[in-house]
Amino acid sequence: MAEAQVENEPRNLRCPICLETLDSPKALTCLHTFCEKCICKHVRGEGVEWTQADQRKCPMCRTPVPAPTAQQTPEDWAAKLPTISIIQASMEMDQTSKDTVVNCQPCLTDGKRNMCVAFFVTCSEYLCQVCYDCHKKFKMSKDHTITIPSTPDNSVLPETKDELFRCTKHMKKYTYVCLQDKDLCCSKCAVTDHKNCKDLFLIENVANGCKENSEMKKVLGNLDGLRNMFITLLENSSIILQIKEWTQAVKELTDVLEISTLEKLEQVYKEDALTISDQVAECKSAIAAVETSKNLLIEETKSDSDDTKTFMVLTRVSQQVKRYIQKHDVAQNTFKNVQILFERDKNFEGMIQTLSSLGQIIRKSCQLQGLSSDRSYEKSKMLLPCVQPDSMITFNAKLPDDEKCCNIYSGIFLPDDRFVVSDQRNRKLKLFDKCFHCVSYLRITEEPRFVCNVDPGTVAVTSSGQRVHIVSVANQIIKLNTLTVDGDCFGIASSEQNIIIDKFVQGQYFLDIYDMSYQVIRRIQRPNKTNSYYNTLSVSPDGKDIYCTGGNTICTIGINGKLINTFQSNDLTDALGITVDKNGIIYCCGCKSKTVIQVTARGRQLGVLLSNDHGLKSPFGVSLNDKNNKIIIFESQSEEMKVFRLI
Numbered sequence: 001m002a003e004a005q006v007e008n009e010p011r012n013l014r015c016p017i018c019l020e021t022l023d024s025p026k027a028l029t030c031l032h033t034f035c036e037k038c039i040c041k042h043v044r045g046e047g048v049e050w051t052q053a054d055q056r057k058c059p060m061c062r063t064p065v066p067a068p069t070a071q072q073t074p075e076d077w078a079a080k081l082p083t084i085s086i087i088q089a090s091m092e093m094d095q096t097s098k099d100t101v102v103n104c105q106p107c108l109t110d111g112k113r114n115m116c117v118a119f120f121v122t123c124s125e126y127l128c129q130v131c132y133d134c135h136k137k138f139k140m141s142k143d144h145t146i147t148i149p150s151t152p153d154n155s156v157l158p159e160t161k162d163e164l165f166r167c168t169k170h171m172k173k174y175t176y177v178c179l180q181d182k183d184l185c186c187s188k189c190a191v192t193d194h195k196n197c198k199d200l201f202l203i204e205n206v207a208n209g210c211k212e213n214s215e216m217k218k219v220l221g222n223l224d225g226l227r228n229m230f231i232t233l234l235e236n237s238s239i240i241l242q243i244k245e246w247t248q249a250v251k252e253l254t255d256v257l258e259i260s261t262l263e264k265l266e267q268v269y270k271e272d273a274l275t276i277s278d279q280v281a282e283c284k285s286a287i288a289a290v291e292t293s294k295n296l297l298i299e300e301t302k303s304d305s306d307d308t309k310t311f312m313v314l315t316r317v318s319q320q321v322k323r324y325i326q327k328h329d330v331a332q333n334t335f336k337n338v339q340i341l342f343e344r345d346k347n348f349e350g351m352i353q354t355l356s357s358l359g360q361i362i363r364k365s366c367q368l369q370g371l372s373s374d375r376s377y378e379k380s381k382m383l384l385p386c387v388q389p390d391s392m393i394t395f396n397a398k399l400p401d402d403e404k405c406c407n408i409y410s411g412i413f414l415p416d417d418r419f420v421v422s423d424q425r426n427r428k429l430k431l432f433d434k435c436f437h438c439v440s441y442l443r444i445t446e447e448p449r450f451v452c453n454v455d456p457g458t459v460a461v462t463s464s465g466q467r468v469h470i471v472s473v474a475n476q477i478i479k480l481n482t483l484t485v486d487g488d489c490f491g492i493a494s495s496e497q498n499i500i501i502d503k504f505v506q507g508q509y510f511l512d513i514y515d516m517s518y519q520v521i522r523r524i525q526r527p528n529k530t531n532s533y534y535n536t537l538s539v540s541p542d543g544k545d546i547y548c549t550g551g552n553t554i555c556t557i558g559i560n561g562k563l564i565n566t567f568q569s570n571d572l573t574d575a576l577g578i579t580v581d582k583n584g585i586i587y588c589c590g591c592k593s594k595t596v597i598q599v600t601a602r603g604r605q606l607g608v609l610l611s612n613d614h615g616l617k618s619p620f621g622v623s624l625n626d627k628n629n630k631i632i633i634f635e636s637q638s639e640e641m642k643v644f645r646l647i
Helices: 004-008 036-044 074-079 085-099 129-137 187-192 214-235 239-250 255-270 273-302 307-334
Strands: 025-027 033-035 118-120 125-127 176-178 183-185 200-202 338-344 359-365 393-396 408-413 419-423 428-432 438-443 448-455 458-463 467-472 478-484 488-494 498-505 508-515 520-525 537-539 545-550 553-558 563-567 575-580 586-590 595-599 605-610 619-625 630-635 640-645
Touching: 025 036, 033 036, 036 074, 125 129, 176 187, 183 187, 183 307, 214 273, 214 307, 273 307, 408 630, 419 448, 428 448, 458 488, 458 498, 467 488, 488 545, 498 537, 537 575, 545 575, 553 575, 575 619, 586 619, 595 619, 605 630
Parallel strands: 408 448, 408 619, 448 488, 488 537
Antiparallel strands: 025 033, 118 125, 176 183, 176 200, 338 359, 393 640, 408 419, 419 428, 428 438, 448 458, 458 467, 467 478, 488 498, 498 508, 508 520, 537 545, 545 553, 553 563, 575 586, 586 595, 595 605, 619 630, 630 640
């Protein structure tokens, strides 16, 4: 048996029989876990025959253990019990952390190895006791932020209240605030980093009333939301408890099936096993930090301190909120933005003899709620659309009077489920009803290219010859107007306020932004990564971001011309057609990868919606109908179009 010192071991990593750290952890049907040797010894019993069934029970809850075959030895039976790899990985990570010794960094420069006692965040150095004492004596470093060595370098730690009033760069008191950058400044910061800023003011001139203003309420709300978000991430690791509750109700009938379910769960967790323990600790650390920041703000609102100090506290905590958001995103990415649920099998009671498991371990894409930030379209509890099995409909766009084989360059759904396509070879704009019958078409003198909705009854189509045609599709296709532009135009997209056209002008690629009266209001130079001949565009639901494809890249560009992010993936080669659904999820075709992928507005891949397995050969264009949950794919150099239903 183990001695008293094992009390320092985490309780869930100890064997209930020998009280030592688990060695080759094996789980019984009740989910209690033991060393392989310990459970083998227990079921064998002292002086008891292996054939006596009353000895084969869990030593913790007395649940019957599935009977072995007559040919099995106790050792063989124990070896075939499911190994809980999550616990095994946790023990390995725990042992690694114990074996790691952090040395004093200044002493290492002299060839000495002294164990550190503190980490100075401001200097980014580990210090031993001697160096620590010296560091605290110096005027310039005595107020530096300190953490204990066991705290990871990238942990989210709330700052002390005194540090909120002092510039960490120059160690001087904050006296100014830059409203342009939303940052506090000392006198040195004001003349160095903010010398060109126009909105630089003394703090006392803008701090009046900050305890009661909307910014205070917004930050407090953000802190509450952050706390809930990190708690939700922790709940993602509680799937085993859910399975135990369901298993308890039916375990007399499901001993063997439970083992099968646990094996499926182990497969789901396998890829995340090496990181889940670290992220749980990170989430707990972040929750504590958010609570500290919230209490600090509440204390300030109740205190008698002047508005100047309160304003400085509010500004610094607002900056911390941004760091907490970044921390949450890192944790969320580690968990792969997936909530793991246990779904009961509805047919279980009536069909138990035909089942192979208790239910399904399913992955559902979700977003966390409770944060007021600029992430407008990554909303909570939003299920990721997927293709309904056997829902594909293929139809041909060629008309009887077409002189050539069709080349469907692009197309769009209209709000009433009709859709418009541009046939480049036959120089036609074709209107189809929801039953895939062509009801009208318009001949165009140039080759039509990309199409976008302007309003429910109007579309715009780019064409060769530096022209954009405005066309009515209310009943029949009728050309309303033609714009002549200053360059060869390709992709086109629109929002409620603007129309964006992709152009090639004098050897350079631009995005020209028009108002709804077709007047140019801004010109943006397209990023180099998307400088290719075929470029398609789409716009975020709020009209603030433009999504542009080219090469193997998706670029997100603000309506103000600022490059926000770029996205590339092994699942996306030769990025072409692009569209966005009402929730802000981006759908993009990879012509050479034969895929349609789903990406968030922040440039994180959610999955592959369609692939060669769905019959894609060279997807060139894509359009969505959010209302009727349909997606249409246009193949390169093809007359065929494929329509899928989404669920």
